[in-house]
Amino acid sequence: MSSINNDYTSMFDSLYGTSSSQNTSNMNFLGDWASLKNGSMAKLTKAYYAKNSDAAEGASKDASAIKESIKANNRMKSDAEDLKKSLSGVKNVDDLKKFVEKYNAMISSGAESDNRGVLRNTLSMTQMVEKHSNSLADLGITIGEDNKLSLNESIAEKADKSVYKALFDGVGSLGDMIAGKASGIVNSVNAENNKLSNYTQGGTFANAGAVGNIYDGSY
Numbered sequence: 001m002s003s004i005n006n007d008y009t010s011m012f013d014s015l016y017g018t019s020s021s022q023n024t025s026n027m028n029f030l031g032d033w034a035s036l037k038n039g040s041m042a043k044l045t046k047a048y049y050a051k052n053s054d055a056a057e058g059a060s061k062d063a064s065a066i067k068e069s070i071k072a073n074n075r076m077k078s079d080a081e082d083l084k085k086s087l088s089g090v091k092n093v094d095d096l097k098k099f100v101e102k103y104n105a106m107i108s109s110g111a112e113s114d115n116r117g118v119l120r121n122t123l124s125m126t127q128m129v130e131k132h133s134n135s136l137a138d139l140g141i142t143i144g145e146d147n148k149l150s151l152n153e154s155i156a157e158k159a160d161k162s163v164y165k166a167l168f169d170g171v172g173s174l175g176d177m178i179a180g181k182a183s184g185i186v187n188s189v190n191a192e193n194n195k196l197s198n199y200t201q202g203g204t205f206a207n208a209g210a211v212g213n214i215y216d217g218s219y
Contacts, residue, residue: 066196073189073196076109076118080185087175087182090168093156096139099168103129103178104148110185117188121181128181132174138163 079102086102089095110122126147129136133143140155168175 069196070193072112073115073193076113077186077189079106079109080182080189082106084179084182087168087179090175091161091164093151093153096141096156096164097151097153099175100141100149100151106182106185107146107148115188115192117191118185121184121188125178125181128174128177132167135163135167135174139167 083099083102083106086095086099090099107122107126110118110125113119113122129147129149130143136143136149138155139159140152142150142152144150167173170176
């Protein structure tokens with residue numbers, strides 16, 4: 001259990017850019033974590049610990065379970081890629097509707113994941129959006145208790161173009177930061193799929209032919 005707690009701390013160290021030995025006051029991640037307890041995001045903590053328990057046990061994986069895991073990961077990867085695409089040039093209400101749809105889909109699939117990289121990036125994404133809640137409200141976007149977004153189209157249609165530009169255009173904008181977290185999710189999924197595809201039922205690494213067969217069977 002101590003190794004799991006240490007790993008848990010390390011995950012949040014990387015999220016906040018601090019170390020527990022340097023600045024304990026910046027480790028109030030439990031409060032942030034608790035703030036996401038409503039709706040689907042409540043599964044983040046449970047999934048994180050389940051992942052560590054599974055890893056500690058070192059249980060073998062059978063081929064069918066691996067294929068199903070890869071399929072689920074690929075669906076989540078697709079959600080992250082769709083979210084990135086929706087962030088390319090958000091300039092009007094139609095663009096905004098697509099962003100809200102893809103963002104909500106990513107929040108749902110991210111909360112269902114047991115991948116620590118996905119959990120970390122999903123959590124960070126919701127925190128970024130929360131910090132920009134006032135500006136998003138100017139576009140008619142509100143944040144629900146389940147961390148998903150709702151759009152008032154009449155407000156979005158009347159919003160000044162400068163609000164769209166400030167939130168979604170350029171390096172360092174909210175759109176750019178969300179896209180970065182979506183890329184992090186894709187990278188985490190790719191890494192996990194690579195690891196999964198190299199397991200055999202006995203828990204040893206598969207050869208190249210077996211890896212190909214697992215991927216072929218997952219599409």
